[in-house]
Each structure stands twice: as structure tokens, then as C-alpha cells.
Amino acid sequence: MRLKRKVAMALTSVVAIGALSACGSTPSKTPAASGPKKLQIFSWWTGVASSKALNSLIGVFNKKYPGIKVINEAVAGGAGSNAKAVLASRMEANNPPGTFQVHAGGGTLLSWINAGYMAPLNSLYKQQGWYQDFPKSLLKMLTVKGNIYAVPVDMQRSNVLWYNPAIFKKYNLTPPTTFSQFFADAKVLKAHNITPLAVANHGNWETTLLYSDVLLGTLGPTQYENLLTGKAGTSWTSPGVVQATKTFLKMMQYANTDYSALHWQQADQMVAQGKAAMNVMGDWAQGYFTTALNLKPGTGFGWAATPGSQGTFAMVSDVFGLPAKLSNKTATKDFLKVLGSKAGQDTFNPLKGTFSPRLDANTSLYDAYSRSAMASFKKDQLVLVIGQGAANPGFTQAFENDMVTLLSSKNATAFTTAVESAAQSNPL
Amino acid sequence: MAQEVLPVKAPKTSKPLRRRHRTGDSWMPILTLAPSIGLLAIFVYGFIGWSGYVSFTNWNSFIPTLTWAGFRNYVTVLTSFRFQSDLRNIFFFTILFILGVLVVGLILALLIDQKIRAESLFRSIFIFPMAISFVVTGVIWSWLLNPTTGVNLILKSLGIPGPQWFLSTRFVPTIHLGQLSIGIPIALLAVVLAAVWQMSGFSMAVYLGGLRAIPEELKEAARMDGASAWRTFWSVIFPNLKGTTATIVVVEAAASLKVFGLIYAMTGAGQDFTTDMPNLNMFQTTFSGDAFAQGAAIAMLLLLLMAAFTVPYVLSVLRGER
Structure with missing residues (x-):
């Protein structure tokens, strides 16, 4: 009996001490002055291609800086939404990772900058000569009040219309460059029992991407950008936005009805299998067509700029920055040097299925689609897309909620009014 | 349980001989329960309190603005x-x-x-x-x-x-x-x-x-x-x-x-x-929309809903025990 009690007491105190010490140690930052230096890289690159690409980039880094141990802290799921939840809690706890993935533009990156969590990288840019290596219009999207805050590693395009070349040939159609051509094509396709436009919306961001491209095609890049950056005099209730919304709703009439059950890959699969003729998606779809479905660019699948958006490149770029509250910044800066270098980007991008935004990127490493995208990237006007880095998270979330309502109510004016009020409570 | 909380200080006071057995018995449960009570106090009730507090603030971006917002988040959510x-x-x-x-x-x-x-x-x-x-x-x-x-x-x-x-x-x-x-x-x-x-x-x-x-x-x-x-x-x-x-x-x-x-x-x-x-709304509001205060408001409303189901049950169980 007594022995039992003693054992119980001992166990209790162990638990109590354990609990106390656990409470004490979590917030404190361990300096780890001795031993190998560590660098945590935070991303949502857990897919086959992207994790392979990241590991190869880490390989390039390790060759150059063997003294630093890289810890790959990728968080899976939800196109980065799960990773963002983890990141937010770490940033609030003043325990940021060495560096982290974020989309270029006025979205989450700008929120982090405004919150004072990011350190400027002007001297690193000067030292590495990056001001000349990247297009000015791209760097503008990483700059706030003269300070540049992140290094871009890849480039993707999100105003691409993917189509099935066999179907277009069979019915003597050409990929539409205007909305009226789109609807003319759609009528023909529908008459032949082919779904003109494959749409997915399981993640609730896919229709927002489509809408953004329609808005871009309707307003043109300059007005579109003014609207998304909240320039004075712009309004979401303006006739242009209402018209774009009506065009979008009309396009949805030519879409499959089960879109909210489909993931974007399933929509692209419909195009690949000839069940649907077209799909609007970012060029991550290209990796799906070539790798998962073994299709050849040009013959197995075709691409064009979305209607009305020729000469504009709606970009999605993964960038990495330097957390301001990091105690030791050298390892992160060393990593960013490799991340922004030609060697690093030429290793990373072909594996990931993206391309290097550097002006001197080696085009021979890429396939036909990526080469054409690289050519447009260098000459086109760059814009951003809602949900992929264009607008702050609060606005984006409200926009996506309003989109759900629009898809069932089909009320364009109610939608634009709701979005305008979202823009006012979450200033762009 | 309530009676056992009272003699917390008993072991250190006088009257050692007569009460030794009793005190020995009464501080044991307290000591055994202390860790879990402590952990519950911090990780459950402490965080509920924190969420409740956040739900009345203006913390709706990455910048933790803990200024008082009153019921504004609740109005927005509701x-x-x-x-x-x-x-x-x-x-x-x-x-x-x-x-x-x-x-x-x-x-x-x-x-x-x-x-x-x-x-x-x-x-x-x-x-x-x-x-x-x-x-x-x-x-x-x-x-x-x-x-x-x-x-x-x-x-x-x-x-x-x-x-x-x-x-x-x-x-x-x-x-x-x-x-x-x-x-x-x-x-x-x-x-x-x-x-x-x-x-x-x-x-x-x-x-x-x-x-x-x-x-x-x-x-x-x-x-x-x-x-x-x-x-x-x-x-x-x-x-x-x-x-x-x-x-x-x-x-x-x-x-x-x-x-x-x-x-x-x-x-x-x-x-x-x-x-x-x-719950889905709360997750997306908080971590996609970065509206932490609004997310906390949804969490508190959810807590009230949950309490409406569980409190009567717990009360009836307690009454039954008595």
C-alpha cells in the first residue's frame, strides 16, 4: 500500500515537472551557438514534382554552404491554406522559420510586410545584381515604399485557356480570342453534345480564378490593376465589372453542372478525354497534362491566352523573404542567394514544371509550352489574379464567399455591391 | 470534490499526530489531480478565455491589433x-x-x-x-x-x-x-x-x-x-x-x-x-482571411451552441450523483 502510494507520488511529480518544464521551454528561443547551423525552409511543396524540385535546390545550396543544415518544413494540403495556419501561429509566437513560401503581390506577402514581420533585402539585391536580373514589373510587386522584401524563385501563368485540339479541329473551330468568339464556339460545341467549358470549384478558388481572367479580359490590364490595387476613382460597382460578371455568368451556362464537386485536375481530365473542350486554369495544369496524362504539348492539349487577355501575363510567383524577427539572418540570406541565382533556378524550375523569372534563364531546359510562356512573360504586361496573390486575404476570403452566392443567385449587381463593400472593409 | 479542495494548507499546520492519516489522504488526490487541472486550466480554459478576449478586439489581419471592438465582430459574423x-x-x-x-x-x-x-x-x-x-x-x-x-x-x-x-x-x-x-x-x-x-x-x-x-x-x-x-x-x-x-x-x-x-x-x-x-467557416475566416477576431467570434458562438447541449446533461448527471 505504502509502496504503491510512493510510486504514485513519484509518477505524479514526474508528470508535474514535465508539464512545468514543457510550459517553460516552448516560447524561449534556443540560441544553439555551437553545433551546425540550422535553416528551416517552410513551404507547401509536398507534391511529387515540387518536393523533388525543392530537394534539388537544397542540394545546390548544400554544395555551396556545407556548414548549414537545411530542415525542410513543408506542410501538406489545401493549396497552402494549412501551411498558412501553421505559419501564422509561428509568426505570432515570434518563432518564424528561416524563410517561407508566399505568393508575390498584394496578398499575404503585403500583409506580412505591413505587419512588420519582414526585413528588407535591398542590399542583398544590390550585392547580387538582381535589380537587373529580373523584370522591373515583377520586382515592383515585391516592393513597398522603396524596399524590396522577397526573392522570386518560379513563375506560373494563370490566364491560360486550355483546349482539346482534336475537338477544335473536328468542328473547324479556332481557340477564341474574344468573348463573342468564345460564345460562338460554345454554341457549336453544345450542339454537338460536348461540354464547352470544364469548370472545377471544389476548392472554392477555381471559379475566382476564372472570374479574374474574365474581369481582366473585359477591363484590360491597366483598369484591372487599378481596380485591384484600390486606386481612387475605381469601384467594383462600375459598369465594366457588372459587364464582366454577366459575361462570367453566361460562360457558366456552358459549363458542366457538377463543378463544385470537381478538383481542377478533374476538369482538365474532362478536356483531355474529349468530354469538354476548354478549361481556364493556371499553367500548373500543364504539368498535369504532360506528367499525369502523358500528353504532348500542342497535339494532346492546346493553349491560348484567355479571351481578351492577349498581351497580358497574369502571374503567380512563389517568393521567399527574410523574417524580421529571426535571430540569425546569415543562413537565410545565404539560402536566398542560391534561390535567386541562375544555377538554383535552372535546377529547380524544370523539375517543378514552372519556369525561372530571371531574364537570363536557360530556355533550352523547358518544353514547348513553358518556352512560349517565357516569351510572353518577357514582353507582356504583368498582373496578378484574385486568390493567387492579388489582394489581401480578408478581401479574397470575402470575395470567394460572395462568389459562392453569385454562382447560385446569378445576381450580378448584388454580387458587385457585396464585393465593393468587401473592398471597403478590407482596403485593397 | 469541493470538500477536498479546502484543506490544501493542512499538511503544514499544527495538530500533526491526530490528523496525519487524514491529511495524507487528502493531499494525495490534489497532488495527483494538479497536473491535469493545471494543463486543463491553461490549454482549455485559458485558451477559451483568450479566444473570448480576441473576439472582442480588432485583430483582423496579421497585425495583432488588440484594441477593443465591442460586439462588432459578432455583428459582422451574425x-x-x-x-x-x-x-x-x-x-x-x-x-x-x-x-x-x-x-x-x-x-x-x-x-x-x-x-x-x-x-x-x-x-x-x-x-x-x-x-x-x-x-x-x-x-x-x-x-x-x-x-x-x-x-x-x-x-x-x-x-x-x-x-x-x-x-x-x-x-x-x-x-x-x-x-x-x-x-x-x-x-x-x-x-x-x-x-x-x-x-x-x-x-x-x-x-x-x-x-x-x-x-x-x-x-x-x-x-x-x-x-x-x-x-x-x-x-x-x-x-x-x-x-x-x-x-x-x-x-x-x-x-x-x-x-x-x-x-x-x-x-x-x-x-x-x-x-x-x-467550423469550416471559422477555419477559413481565421486562416484564409486572416480575420482572427472574427474567427474567434465564430468559435465563441460555437461554444455557446455546444454548451446549450452539454450543460443540461452535465447538470443532470451531477444532480443524479447527489
Whole structure:
């Protein structure tokens, strides 16, 4: 009996001490002055291609800086939404990772900058000569009040219309460059029992991407950008936005009805299998067509700029920055040097299925689609897309909620009014 | 428990000899409970308090602005179409889910209780879905009930037009209250189906325990009095399962109010928010929209909802103990 009690007491105190010490140690930052230096890289690159690409980039880094141990802290799921939840809690706890993935533009990156969590990288840019290596219009999207805050590693395009070349040939159609051509094509396709436009919306961001491209095609890049950056005099209730919304709703009439059950890959699969003729998606779809479905660019699948958006490149770029509250910044800066270098980007991008935004990127490493995208990237006007880095998270979330309502109510004016009020409570 | 908290300081005071035995006994439970009470105080009640505080602040971006906002976040949340839809959905989901689980669980338990062969095999089969995570259930049922693939293909080959399942935007009945449609969203039935499939094994197990606890003499007596099987069930067996039913209702109600993984994997917010739930809304508001204060407000409202179910139960249990 007594022995039992003693054992119980001992166990209790162990638990109590354990609990106390656990409470004490979590917030404190361990300096780890001795031993190998560590660098945590935070991303949502857990897919086959992207994790392979990241590991190869880490390989390039390790060759150059063997003294630093890289810890790959990728968080899976939800196109980065799960990773963002983890990141937010770490940033609030003043325990940021060495560096982290974020989309270029006025979205989450700008929120982090405004919150004072990011350190400027002007001297690193000067030292590495990056001001000349990247297009000015791209760097503008990483700059706030003269300070540049992140290094871009890849480039993707999100105003691409993917189509099935066999179907277009069979019915003597050409990929539409205007909305009226789109609807003319759609009528023909529908008459032949082919779904003109494959749409997915399981993640609730896919229709927002489509809408953004329609808005871009309707307003043109300059007005579109003014609207998304909240320039004075712009309004979401303006006739242009209402018209774009009506065009979008009309396009949805030519879409499959089960879109909210489909993931974007399933929509692209419909195009690949000839069940649907077209799909609007970012060029991550290209990796799906070539790798998962073994299709050849040009013959197995075709691409064009979305209607009305020729000469504009709606970009999605993964960038990495330097957390301001990091105690030791050298390892992160060393990593960013490799991340922004030609060697690093030429290793990373072909594996990931993206391309290097550097002006001197080696085009021979890429396939036909990526080469054409690289050519447009260098000459086109760059814009951003809602949900992929264009607008702050609060606005984006409200926009996506309003989109759900629009898809069932089909009320364009109610939608634009709701979005305008979202823009006012979450200033762009 | 309340009496034992009082003599905390007893060991260090005088009167050593006479009270040694008693004090030795009374500080042990305190010491043993202290770690879990401490952990609960910090990680449950402390964080509930923190969330409550945050829900009254202006922290709706990455910048932790902890200035007082009053009830503004609550007003924003409660007036939003999405949250109003959530309340409607969680109300109907909970009712339908609990009813489904009770009925299916009871039927399964009654069938298994018939002294059948291979009883443990069937018991395992019915309980097995519980071992699967809600995410897996969600993915499986989203494939099964996708109207263009799944079971509708079988129905189609039989010449029956399949329903729209979780893509339906219909309500039964359809009562308009401003922008909101009040009624059972048909899309939600598909989710209820998946949830009942997963959780009725649990209620079966609990009911089976309840059935086995009913003394054989009672049933025998009823039979001797010439009661039919049907009559025996309604007059003897069913009244004896009242406590069991209450337990299942409370446990499943808590599970239902917390439903997240199933919705996240199966349907998402759904068309017109017909399958959205407060938890999903809370997650997206907080971590996609970075509106931490609004997310906290949703969490607090959810806590109130949960309390409405659990507090009466806990009170009645406490009263019963006394």
C-alpha cells in the first residue's frame, strides 16, 4: 500500500515537472551557438514534382554552404491554406522559420510586410545584381515604399485557356480570342453534345480564378490593376465589372453542372478525354497534362491566352523573404542567394514544371509550352489574379464567399455591391 | 470534490499526530489531480478565455491589433449570409444525424441481439467505419455520391434518374427569410448519410450494452403476460433504454457540432453554402482571411451552441450523483 502510494507520488511529480518544464521551454528561443547551423525552409511543396524540385535546390545550396543544415518544413494540403495556419501561429509566437513560401503581390506577402514581420533585402539585391536580373514589373510587386522584401524563385501563368485540339479541329473551330468568339464556339460545341467549358470549384478558388481572367479580359490590364490595387476613382460597382460578371455568368451556362464537386485536375481530365473542350486554369495544369496524362504539348492539349487577355501575363510567383524577427539572418540570406541565382533556378524550375523569372534563364531546359510562356512573360504586361496573390486575404476570403452566392443567385449587381463593400472593409 | 479542495494548507499546520492519516489522504488526490487541472486550466480554459478576449478586439489581419471592438465582430459574423446558412445547416444536420444514428444503431443492435451466429463478426463489421477518419469517409462518399459518377451510374443503367446529392440547391420546405432559405438543404442529406454510416456503429455498441443490461426476467414476465414482441419492445425494452439514448444523443450532438473533416473532404462549403458548417467557416475566416477576431467570434458562438447541449446533461448527471 505504502509502496504503491510512493510510486504514485513519484509518477505524479514526474508528470508535474514535465508539464512545468514543457510550459517553460516552448516560447524561449534556443540560441544553439555551437553545433551546425540550422535553416528551416517552410513551404507547401509536398507534391511529387515540387518536393523533388525543392530537394534539388537544397542540394545546390548544400554544395555551396556545407556548414548549414537545411530542415525542410513543408506542410501538406489545401493549396497552402494549412501551411498558412501553421505559419501564422509561428509568426505570432515570434518563432518564424528561416524563410517561407508566399505568393508575390498584394496578398499575404503585403500583409506580412505591413505587419512588420519582414526585413528588407535591398542590399542583398544590390550585392547580387538582381535589380537587373529580373523584370522591373515583377520586382515592383515585391516592393513597398522603396524596399524590396522577397526573392522570386518560379513563375506560373494563370490566364491560360486550355483546349482539346482534336475537338477544335473536328468542328473547324479556332481557340477564341474574344468573348463573342468564345460564345460562338460554345454554341457549336453544345450542339454537338460536348461540354464547352470544364469548370472545377471544389476548392472554392477555381471559379475566382476564372472570374479574374474574365474581369481582366473585359477591363484590360491597366483598369484591372487599378481596380485591384484600390486606386481612387475605381469601384467594383462600375459598369465594366457588372459587364464582366454577366459575361462570367453566361460562360457558366456552358459549363458542366457538377463543378463544385470537381478538383481542377478533374476538369482538365474532362478536356483531355474529349468530354469538354476548354478549361481556364493556371499553367500548373500543364504539368498535369504532360506528367499525369502523358500528353504532348500542342497535339494532346492546346493553349491560348484567355479571351481578351492577349498581351497580358497574369502571374503567380512563389517568393521567399527574410523574417524580421529571426535571430540569425546569415543562413537565410545565404539560402536566398542560391534561390535567386541562375544555377538554383535552372535546377529547380524544370523539375517543378514552372519556369525561372530571371531574364537570363536557360530556355533550352523547358518544353514547348513553358518556352512560349517565357516569351510572353518577357514582353507582356504583368498582373496578378484574385486568390493567387492579388489582394489581401480578408478581401479574397470575402470575395470567394460572395462568389459562392453569385454562382447560385446569378445576381450580378448584388454580387458587385457585396464585393465593393468587401473592398471597403478590407482596403485593397 | 469541493470538500477536498479546502484543506490544501493542512499538511503544514499544527495538530500533526491526530490528523496525519487524514491529511495524507487528502493531499494525495490534489497532488495527483494538479497536473491535469493545471494543463486543463491553461490549454482549455485559458485558451477559451483568450479566444473570448480576441473576439472582442480588432485583430483582423496579421497585425495583432488588440484594441477593443465591442460586439462588432459578432455583428459582422451574425449578419453574414454565410454564418446564417451555417446555423441553419448545423441545426438540421444535428437533428437528422442524431435521429439517423439512433434509429440505425437501435435496429442494428436489436438485430445483433437476436442470438445470431457470428455475432462478433457482424458487430465488428458495423463498428468498423468508426475506425476510419472522417476525411477518408468524406472522400469515399464524395466519389460515391458525385452525380455524374458514383451510384448515379448504376441508377442510370437501371433507367432511374439519379438525384443531385450534395450538389442540389433545393430546400424542403423552401421558406425565404430575406436572402436566406430556411428549410432542410437536400445537399445536406448526402452528408448526413455519410456521417450516419460512420457513426451508427457507435450507437449500436452502446445500445447493445443497454439491451444486455435489461434483466431477462423483465422480458420473460412480459412474454408470460402474453405481450407480443412488438409490445414487449415498446413497453419493456424501449423505456429501459432511455439513459442509453440520452448518452448517445449528447455524445453525437457534440460530435455533430464539431463536424469539420467530413465537410472539408467531402463537399466544402457547397453550392450556396448548403453544406457549410460553422467550423469550416471559422477555419477559413481565421486562416484564409486572416480575420482572427472574427474567427474567434465564430468559435465563441460555437461554444455557446455546444454548451446549450452539454450543460443540461452535465447538470443532470451531477444532480443524479447527489
